[in-house]
Amino acid sequence: MAHETQKAIARQSLLLKSLPEHHIDKLLSHAIWRRYDRGETIFLQEEEAKAVHVVLAGWVKLFRMAPTGAEAVVSVFTRGESFGEAVALRNVPYPVSAEAVSACEIMHIPSPLLLSLMREDPEIGVSILASTFTHLHSLVAQLEQLKAQTGAQRVAEFLLNLSDKVSGGCEVELPYDKMLIAGRLGMKPESLSRAFSRLKPVGVKINRNHAEIADIQSLRDYAESDSSEK
Amino acid sequence: MAHETQKAIARQSLLLKSLPEHHIDKLLSHAIWRRYDRGETIFLQEEEAKAVHVVLAGWVKLFRMAPTGAEAVVSVFTRGESFGEAVALRNVPYPVSAEAVSACEIMHIPSPLLLSLMREDPEIGVSILASTFTHLHSLVAQLEQLKAQTGAQRVAEFLLNLSDKVSGGCEVELPYDKMLIAGRLGMKPESLSRAFSRLKPVGVKINRNHAEIADIQSLRDYAESDSSEK
DNA sequence: GCCACAACTTGACAATTGTCATGTCATCGC
DNA sequence: GCGATGACATGACAATTGTCAAGTTGTGGC
Incomplete structure (x- = not known):
């Protein structure tokens, strides 16, 4: 019961x-x-x-x-x-x-x-x-994400959805393991690892299932930027 | 009215x-x-x-x-x-x-x-x-197609959906222009062109908006084959 | 008929991603 | 504590795809 x-x-x-x-x-x-x-x-x-x-x-x-x-x-x-x-x-x-x-x-x-x-x-x-x-x-x-965004941008959006803050920095926990995150985002675990490293210059630090975002807004800018200007 | x-x-x-x-x-x-x-x-x-x-x-x-x-x-x-x-x-x-x-x-x-x-x-x-x-x-x-199939395989499935025949050969008309087909399948027009050429060895001939499929079954086999064995 | 334009094809090149191999690190059973 | 296991990171390489440029071919306007 x-x-x-x-x-x-x-x-x-x-x-x-x-x-x-x-x-x-x-x-x-x-x-x-x-x-x-x-x-x-x-x-x-x-x-x-x-x-x-x-x-x-x-x-x-x-x-x-x-x-x-x-x-x-x-x-x-x-x-x-x-x-x-x-x-x-x-x-x-x-x-x-x-x-x-x-x-x-x-x-x-x-x-x-x-x-x-x-x-x-x-x-x-x-x-x-x-x-x-x-x-x-x-x-x-x-579908839009898969068709119109790069792997790293999809990861950026995924991280953004985990936080409810509007601006500034924050820390979030990855809700499930990286293999599943990779699958959900339509990539292999190796590609997810690489995508995380690409987000380092944007101010994202990953440690285990813990992510640190230096500035929400700059991550958002990255996620929405045209892939050709990167 | x-x-x-x-x-x-x-x-x-x-x-x-x-x-x-x-x-x-x-x-x-x-x-x-x-x-x-x-x-x-x-x-x-x-x-x-x-x-x-x-x-x-x-x-x-x-x-x-x-x-x-x-x-x-x-x-x-x-x-x-x-x-x-x-x-x-x-x-x-x-x-x-x-x-x-x-x-x-x-x-x-x-x-x-x-x-x-x-x-x-x-x-x-x-x-x-x-x-x-x-x-x-x-x-x-x-989503499954985008995440689990190559471009050429998605095109193959697209062609298969245009035909109602179960086996043998057939001819189908592409219902709208190739730019839109490319968009619908999540690729650029150039990639669609290349995907069509890859389907040639499988018995697909494209002429304008007209497609000729030599054998439905072998196209189906191609669409469902593991991408590593191609 | 001729020109302009858009749709397409093709090739060369760069970027991205998958694949494979190797190595590290935590967790778990014992 | 110790090995086994699975999750993860990373490097090297291959395959796929996007990008850019050039050329071809219909179509529609005039």
Whole structure:
């Protein structure tokens, strides 16, 4: 059974937070709560979707296996984020696989439950669309990064997203290991290492999973500069 | 006002085709029908969404401008396809811009209309989710291609998608000009030219916007082969 | 028909990235 | 504590791609 703290986290998720109280209660009471170990599979590509997943703790990666065997990381989720909404409601197979990259707590909302609530109250549909749109938007942003930015610039943006400061210097922790960061940014671990060294002149120091940014603004300038002027 | 043939095309779109007759009639009668010239802007990034768009004829590209000025083509739509669903229903700004890449006929469904119908009948929400999921899926597929395949392999897949044949040889027309194909596949026009030449040994001949594929299966093998074994 | 222009192709070169090999360093089981 | 393991860094090299420049070929205007 779920702890109260877990329920509190679930309530704050983008998927649930805009719903009326009585719907949230119903969803929470019928949800399945489960812990996953690092490396454990949550679902596989081509498997049929039976639930929507909300991350309560830990990190989850969604990835796709190309026929060649190469793995492409599509997104990485953490506390308060949900995935699988659009798939669950349409009874179609997952286009990606999901794996816990750290120990995780995940809440599964059975899709039939969501569907029946949705027929009662169309507002649920809007909530699901909100979550789905967020994913769509983040995929679009990723595509733009891959198509229009160099490796080092993608790393710079990644670092910028870890900090909520607007200007000045700051220190951030890399949320997961560098192999996964490399995959998420569409490069090999070796290229990530090189990208980090390129950021040194811009005022970035990396030590283990700890990054020091001398000046947010100059890093931002670097990320948005035309690659030809570097 | 719309021709009957245009209405017929709209009915076949993924967005509308699964809806009950009376809803379709209402949507069609309140929709805005418009023609766009080649190069004309349909909407701009950051603009607020007021409608869902259904392509009845011609080709439309969705793209994003990076702060550096580089353009990243996110998707290209044609007859029967729709875009902007998730954005229109949430009153948020478009994450991309849309432009007609050929002369186009487009139907615009005002979002307030869609929203009010959705509150009447949740089934509409499912239709919108279906369209949105299709976009999500195609973005995921694109990400996989960009991250896990070489340029020539992406071109091979692009050609394969133009043909509906399962085996043997075939001829296909390139649907839009090569500059746009290059953008859609995340490369420069020069790289596209080179990718085409690499496909020659695999049995692909390009002449203007006309492509000849000697054997679908061997092209498919090429697209899915590990890049290290080429 | 002729010119201008844009779309494309091709070659040479530079920059970026992947690949392979090697070495270091922390962590973990024992 | 000690070796094994995996994560990571780095150098050398090859492959891929972007960039720049030059040339070809349609198309549309006049």
